[in-house]
Amino acid sequence: MPLKGNLADFSITQILNLINLAKKTGILHVYEPIVTDETIRDGTGQERKKVMPGEERATVAFRDGKLILATMGNQDGHLANVLQKAGKLNIQQARVIRERGKKYSDKALALMLINANYATQQDVVRSIKQYTLDIVYDLANWEQEPFVLDENAAPSPARITVPIDLQNVIMEIGRRKDGDEPGIELPNLDMALKFPEDPGEKFRRVHLSVEEWRVVSFINPNNSIRQIAKACNMTETEIRRVVYSLLNAGLVELMKPPTSKQPARAAAGGKSRSAAQPPITVKRSVVERLIAKIKET
């Protein structure tokens, strides 16, 4: 089953989160949006124009939950272009290498360039990494493109791939966004935060800003997000953005603070039925009879 959707409904950040947590391998294809006259309905029943995939605009490859390669538009990611963009080759050199090096794989080409002292191995790795990241950060601004994740597909073995941890990419996308990402599911500020089951594993390779570390240092089931914001001197918008990124990077999880286990029901005029009501009021035997009946239905 291919993972299909539109960035309007499922953002790049959410896709990266999914790939990171599920440790997926595959190639994400992102297409030019073609708005049709056909209408579809969203989950609230609202009508909207159906958007169909046009020409492919970008691809992003992943292996075992890590980002490994990206291409965009006519930037095909040829090693000569990558090194030129990184300032390791000039236009002239890049063109010559592209023309003469057609029959070589990127890997063979890299070896030749390294041997000829045009670049070091570290230059090659760094340049590819930066090239890949630039494309993904660019992509993160797209908001209405159709996408498909072709699971288990892999880029050509001729290409050099550099594995990049997605947590850091997700955090950086969050830092680059100003204001609220449209349509993101904003965390309720009355919720508390907790660490995932395996925080050590998840935090090991992540780089956080001072501001983000400060938020992380206040994580405690007794602190609501609102309280953390206050303690860190952050506005609601600021804390939301940081928490959203931390959530999507899988570094924190939402939980209900202990005081509001029974939800506050201010909207219902203070009348609090559910708080007084035990979760289940029927007898065990009733549930068992229901089970028996449904089994034989």
Add this chain to the structure above:
Amino acid sequence: MPMQTVKMVITGPFSAGKTEFIRSISEIDVVTTDEGISAVSAEYGTKEATTVAMDFGRITVDDDLVLYLFGTPGQRRFDFMWEILAEGMLGFVVMVDSAKPETFREAKSILETFRAYAPTPYVVAANKQDHPDAWAPEDLRIALRIEESVKLLPCIATDKESVKNVLLELLYSILEEMDT
């Protein structure tokens, strides 16, 4: 002994498969659908509040025990009905159309809303698993941020066995909740 009735609520976004789910298991015909109502009220400009219809199914266990299944009206403008339906429910099912990512955000929002109404057990049904574009249940879990402790079940609402499985899993969760 007086007859006892218990209620379960089937909720989820517009077109997630709530009506189909109830239809597959109910012993009575599920006659009303919200689509019909909204079309009528839009056309004739009738007062929507007076004519909210919802899906309604029944499973009779025996002379003194009946289970009612209520589908929530899918459109947000009827959500004042949700709280009324939620009152006293034994549990609820959140249906998600696995092939329509444009409805995931609303699914999550409905889930949170219902969870706030009552602390009853619930399960999430990853419906339309027979659809070629359906997202796999484990991907939906991440996409909707459903905790590991909540059951997320593959579902095909048109298939009675699949519907039975979802209801049974919800009932098992209710039993477990009683044990704690």
